[in-house]
Amino acid sequence: MSSHQTNQIKVAATYMRGGTSKGVFFNISDLPPEAKVPGKERDALLLRVIGSPDPYAKQIDGMGGATSSTSKVVILSPSTQPDHDVDYLFGQISIDKALVDWSGNCGNLSAAVGPFAIHTGLMPSERIPKNGTAAVRVWQANIKKTIVIHVPIRDGLVQETGDFELDGVTFPAAEIPVDFMSPADGKSNMFPTGNLIDDLDVPEVGTFNATFINAGIPTIFMQADSLGYTGTELQDDINNDLNALDKFEKIRAYGALKMGLISNIEEAENHQHTPKIAFVSKPKSYHASNGKYISENDVDLLVRALSMGKLHHAMMGTAAVAIASAACIPGTLVNLAAGGGEKHSITFGHPSGVLKVGAIASHNEKGWVVEKAVMSRSARIIMEGFVRVPSNIF
Known part of the structure; x- marks a missing residue:
């Protein structure tokens, strides 16, 4: 036929x-x-x-x-x-x-x-x-x-x-409240390099501070200003810039290698979903994609994340788990952007508005452990x- x-x-x-x-x-x-x-x-x-x-x-x-x-x-x-x-x-x-x-x-x-x-x-x-x-x-x-x-x-x-x-x-x-139980990868350290902050060397792009975490989904967190951004960007500011997208993909690939998720750089192309890449900044006021005003007083920090090669319109739920986990552990880039110190919940600004997430973290002989991360959805x-x-x- x-x-x-x-x-x-x-x-x-x-x-x-x-x-x-x-x-x-x-x-x-x-x-x-x-x-x-x-x-x-x-x-x-x-x-x-x-x-x-x-x-x-x-x-x-x-x-x-x-x-x-x-x-x-x-x-x-x-x-x-x-x-x-x-x-x-x-x-x-x-x-x-x-x-x-x-x-x-x-x-x-x-x-x-x-x-x-x-x-x-x-x-x-x-x-x-x-x-x-x-x-x-x-x-x-x-x-x-x-x-x-x-x-x-x-x-x-x-x-x-x-x-x-x-x-x-x-x-x-x-x-609908959702509890992500023990969201970190149980087989290995939640911080795959063993560090809260690393230097990530990306050939022909630069060297950046990064927090690598495996909680919710493997995620690479960077500072907005190190990439030339403010943290208030909306989708069109990045998704229409092919050079920026290429740069992010290259950073993501070298980050995946450093996290041990791939064994050679070519493998990154077939692992588009993981890891995620995100950048954080201290609170700033901005207008969300629907025009709503988000005051710097409404948020603890700003986060922008990319999914499948494009800036996400809001925030991936798994990346929100990673944000919650990293924010509650003193000394990560996410925690420092939120003001540092011990935290149990934070509210972050994303392109569509704000989201509150929480996590319960503790430190034991194996390092940091997150018991659960919590967020509400519908x-x-x-x-x-x-x-x-x-x-x-x-």
Whole structure:
């Protein structure tokens, strides 16, 4: 059968917003047999669902929204772990390459995992109160970590509407607190170099102070002024500057090498999702992307972060976990930008507004340990039904 005569297959799916991201969510039982297991067939299906790779960078022929925040997929399954309700697997879809990056988590979409687990019957019914809060215990399969999602329930149903406002999201919704338990990489030091601040040498670019942390997601923190920025930048200030984007990608690649995430610089190209790169500055007043005035008195510091090669419109949830963790440990660049000293929570300014995050950190013989990082998000089902893809993808 020639390709233009191919029938389409349909796959049950739910389109959800979680925090400041959107993604296509699947119950693993609804996937075609070829895609029930990891591998090239699963990747092919998910790429086609989202509309990648797209040389036009618009994802017109798929569900993606042509930004890193809206080019995401989630697969949920009954948990394989004791004392957990569901396993959550996240895929970051590249827009212009045939690449599904499974190397990290999406903290924003984590908030939607709880509601999705309840809506699809993956959450045991006896764990859902008629009224109150359901604590959905999630095993994050990409990074092998526990996340507890506190989903508000009314009359036995997920409460999606409410008056909680999240900067970067247009409409208010119900608040969903999310606990990222022991967010640092348990196998190694949360600070992979063993230092709170390092010198990062980047050939032909320069030498920079950097804090390398592996909490939430591996992240490279730098100082805005060392890069020639103020920390008040919005997306267009950086995303329209190809030289700046190239410089950030080069810094990110050499940072990944220093963190031990890759063994040679060429590997960075296939690890777009990790590590993240962010820059911090002391509080300053600025206008957010929607025109809202953010006073320097409203924030403890400013943070701008890049995701998949572009400045993010708000803040990635996993990077917010890294910010919370680093801010609560005296002596990191993030902590110093926030004024230094011991902290349990901070409010930072990002391009869309502000976000409050918290972390509980302690020091033991192994070094610094973060017990949990906490932030509030919201989530909502936007559409449910079936996605369709040509059957010749397998």
